[in-house]
Amino acid sequence: xxxxILAGGALLxxxxxxxxxxxxxxxxxxxxxxxxxxxFTWSIIFLLLVPYTIFGLAAGxxxxxFRRASDRPRATIIPMAWRRRPIAxxxxxxEA
Amino acid sequence: xxxxxxxxxRRLAPLPPERAPAISNTRLAMIVLIxxxxxxxxxxxxxxxxxxxxxxxxxxxxxxxLPLIVTTLNTVVLLASLVPLTRAFxxxxxxxxxxxxxxxxxxxxxxxxxxxxxxxxxxxxxxxxGSSTYGATFYMLIGCHALHVLTGALWVAVTAVLAxxxxxxxxxxxxxxxxxxxxxxxxxxxxxLFPLVYLY
Numbered sequence: 001x002x003x004x005i006l007a008g009g010a011l012l013x014x015x016x017x018x019x020x021x022x023x024x025x026x027x028x029x030x031x032x033x034x035x036x037x038x039x040f041t042w043s044i045i046f047l048l049l050v051p052y053t054i055f056g057l058a059a060g061x062x063x064x065x066f067r068r069a070s071d072r073p074r075a076t077i078i079p080m081a082w083r084r085r086p087i088a089x090x091x092x093x094x095e096a
Numbered sequence: 097x098x099x100x101x102x103x104x105x106r107r108l109a110p111l112p113p114e115r116a117p118a119i120s121n122t123r124l125a126m127i128v129l130i131x132x133x134x135x136x137x138x139x140x141x142x143x144x145x146x147x148x149x150x151x152x153x154x155x156x157x158x159x160x161x162l163p164l165i166v167t168t169l170n171t172v173v174l175l176a177s178l179v180p181l182t183r184a185f186x187x188x189x190x191x192x193x194x195x196x197x198x199x200x201x202x203x204x205x206x207x208x209x210x211x212x213x214x215x216x217x218x219x220x221x222x223x224x225x226g227s228s229t230y231g232a233t234f235y236m237l238i239g240c241h242a243l244h245v246l247t248g249a250l251w252v253a254v255t256a257v258l259a260x261x262x263x264x265x266x267x268x269x270x271x272x273x274x275x276x277x278x279x280x281x282x283x284x285x286x287x288x289l290f291p292l293v294y295l296y
Contacts, residue, residue, distance in 0.1 A: 039149035043142045050138040054131050061127065062119060069118035 122270040126277040133244070137285060140240060141292065144233045148296070151229070159230050160221035162294055163214050170210045171290050174245075177203035178283055181252075181276055185269075190259055197272070198256035200279065204249035211242055234293065241282075241289055248282045251275050 148154055155161065177200045184196035215235075223231045255275045 034150075035152070036146070036150040039146045042149055043145040046145060047138060047142045051135065054134050054138075058127050058131055065123075066118040 120270065120273075122274055123277070126274055130277070130281045133281065137237075137240070137289075140237050141288075144237050144292070147229045147233050155230050156228055159228055160218060160223050162234075163217070164294055166210065166214055167290065167294055170207055170214075171286065173203055173210070174207040174283055174286055177207070178280065181279055184259070184272065185276065190261065193272070194256050194259040197252060197259050197275075201249055201253040201256050204245060204252055204279070208242065208246050208249055211238075211245075237289060238293060241285060244282050244285070248275075248279050252279055 180196040180199040180203075184193050184200070187193040187196055223234070225232050225235050252275055255272060259272065
């Protein structure tokens with residue numbers, strides 16, 4: 001867990017201005033002052049976010065519906081072996 | 097007997113009574129449909145954003161302006177159609193349900209009619225599919241939505257006719273629910289498209 005957090009932090013703490021910010025086609029198609037650059041940027045960001053948003057909303061609705069179903073099947077929860085308390089031996093006469 | 101041999105197989109326990117699924121097939125199907133339609137409009141909105149943000153002047157100087165006031169009132173009409181539809185879900189009798197759904201269909205048809213009249217005026221003033229990218233993106237995006245509203249209004253109208261005969265009693269609300277979900281989607285979509293196209 002700690003290594004995952006450290007790796008994510010290392011990725012996000014990279015330089016703010018990257019040397020390459022687009023593929024070769026997009027980078028060479030527009031001049032620096034071209035408003036189409038900004039237009040394509042926002043459009044691509046929008047189209048990237050929409051599928052995840054739609055899927056997240058749909059999945060969230062399905063999850064919420066199952067959670068609030070009163071007669072949904074409940075699994076029998078069996079604790080893992082290391083969490084089970086050892087069964088104390090029954091008191092009784094020792095074997096001869 | 098309960099012997100369990102080849103000659104006399106053991107009797108199996110009866111199956112438990114079927115439970116209603118947490119999500120009905122109706123809702124699941126409508127979720128899939130609406131997700132697909134949302135992706136369609138996401139693509140069209142992406143297209144609109146590219147042209148809108150890359151243009152130096154929007155709308156172009158030589159193109160007519162959109163009818164903001166009429167469309168705002170039309171928007172109120174469309175959103176108001178959700179009120180009778182919501183009441184229809186809670187109606188107790190078929191006649192009351194049919195009345196509310198019919199009112200929804202009427203308001204939806206009014207929206208489509210007013211949009212059509214405004215489009216005719218825009219065409220007369222020179223805004224067409226081929227006049228500019230402004231016209232092309234406007235008619236593509238709003239036209240696609242208008243097609244959905246028209247389809248939805250027809251669906252709601254048919255539902256209103258069927259609701260008169262108590263076809264949507266409480267134990268069979270699936271058809272009314274499907275129609276309602278689609279109409280909610282269409283109205284919610286207009287809540288996104290109207291500010292984007294007319295106000296921005």
